Every structure is written in structure tokens, then in C-alpha cells.
Amino acid sequence: MIGYTTLGTNDIEKSAKFYDSLFAEIDAKRIMENDSFIIWSTGPGKPEFAITKPFDGKSASVGNGVMIAIALDTRKKVDELYLKAIELGAQDEGASGLRGGDFYAGYIRDLDGNKLNFFTMATS
Numbered sequence: 001m002i003g004y005t006t007l008g009t010n011d012i013e014k015s016a017k018f019y020d021s022l023f024a025e026i027d028a029k030r031i032m033e034n035d036s037f038i039i040w041s042t043g044p045g046k047p048e049f050a051i052t053k054p055f056d057g058k059s060a061s062v063g064n065g066v067m068i069a070i071a072l073d074t075r076k077k078v079d080e081l082y083l084k085a086i087e088l089g090a091q092d093e094g095a096s097g098l099r100g101g102d103f104y105a106g107y108i109r110d111l112d113g114n115k116l117n118f119f120t121m122a123t124s
Contacts, residue, residue, distance in 0.1 A: 004039065004048035005068050007114045008060025012038070015051045018088050018111050023049070025084050026072065062113040069117040074124060075104045081118045082106030090116075 009015040016038050020030070023040050028049070032039040037052035049068070054060050072078050075096075082096040085108045093115060096106030105119035 002047050004050055006037075006050040006052055007068065007110070007112070008054050009051045009112050010053075010060050011111075012036070012051065012053055014111055018090075019049070019051060021088055022081065022085055025081050026070075026077070060112060062109075062115070067107075067115040067117055069105075069119055072118055072120045074122050075120055076124075078104055078106055078118045078120050082108065085110070085116070085118075 012035075019038070019040060023029075026042060028040040028042045030038055031041045031048065036055075037050055039048050039050040041048045049070075070081070072081065078096045086092060088111075090108040090110055091113075093107035093109055094105070096118070097104065099105050102121050102123055103119065104122070105117050107115065107117050109115050
């Protein structure tokens with residue numbers, strides 16, 4: 001159902017460097033870009049993730065209660081992406097681990113303060 005998500009940024013170059021490094025861990029690549037936005041995906045027909053300068057020209061701000069969840073195949077990949085994000089300067093919002101049942105997740109805030117969740121329902 002989700003086609004793509006978009007997060008605002010006030011520094012597209014800094015944000016792009018963060019997401020290029022982070023998404024290299026899951027083989028996501030830039031599929032479209034211009035001076036005001038960049039889009040990544042893991043392949044044709046897969047959900048897309050974008051950063052953009054706000055269209056209205058005002059400063060980007062964090063949406064209270066907004067979070068982007070990125071589905072991964074294994075708990076190991078959740079751990080790796082969470083740690084990579086922290087290494088790249090993200091803020092910890094909850095280290096990766098079990099949250100109930102088989103829901104395994106790690107939470108971060110990116111360089112602009114946007115909240116992301118890396119998760120899996122896999123048991124290993």
C-alpha cells in the first residue's frame with residue numbers, strides 16, 4: 001500500500017550523505033534526484049524513501065507523532081542498520097531489541113530529527 005515516504009530536510013547535502021551511507025547497508029540506491037529532493041529504493045515496484053526541501057520554502061520541521069518504519073528481513077539487519085545510523089550521527093530513540101511477541105525493532109532520529117524505526121517480525 002505504501003508507495004513512498006518523504007521527509008523534510010534543511011540541509012539536503014548532509015542528509016543525502018547520511019542516507020546514502022545508511023541505505024547502502026540494505027542495497028537501496030538513488031533512483032531520482034534534483035536540487036530539491038532525492039529518492040532511494042531497493043528496486044522497481046518497491047516502496048521508495050525521499051528527502052526534500054519543503055516546497056513552501058519554509059524550514060523543515062519534525063512531525064510530532066510521525067515515524068517511518070523500515071521493514072527488514074532479519075534481526076541482524078535491524079541491529080546493523082540501527083548501529084550504522086548511530087555511527088552516522090543519528091540520535092538513539094530505543095536500541096534494537098524485542099518489543100513484544102516477535103516484533104524486533106530499533107528507533108533513531110536522523111540528522112534533522114525525523115524518527116525512524118528499523119524492524120522485523122523474523123525470529124532470527
